[in-house]
Amino acid sequence: MNMSEAKVLVCDDSALIRKKFTGMLENIGCAHITEAANGQESVERFQEINPHLVFLDIVMPEKDGLEALADMVEHNPKARVIIVSSAGTQTHVKQALDAGAVDFIQKPADEATLKKMLDKELQKASESPHV
Helix, strand or coil: CCHHHCCEEEEEECCHHHHHHHHHHHHHCCCCCEEEEEEEHHHHHHHHCCCEHHHHHHCCCCCHHHHHHHHEEEEEEECCCCEECCCCCHHHHHHHHCCCCCCEECCCCCCCHHHHHHHHHHHHHHHHHCC
């Protein structure tokens, strides 16, 4: 699967962070990007669009990223979710990976890191059926 076909969900309560992530994703070739501003909206958008990849903040209102992650994985056990947070402690990383996240990026993320993650995860997604 190439980047232009991938559906990507960007979940962060900061409009500035969402705009920055969306801009970087567009620069590297993603055409189908959806945004969510809180944990509850993240889960709703996930269920609506069934994205190939999710970038999910941990600290968000209404439902934190770990709760949203659990809901996403329950809805689709093959969900490809990358936690993105400035609040990244070893405990958060372990909890996220134990709950089903495929990776963790420390904010602020750069375009090269995003491209590397996307390449890796889209390759994995194309190797297994997307549910």
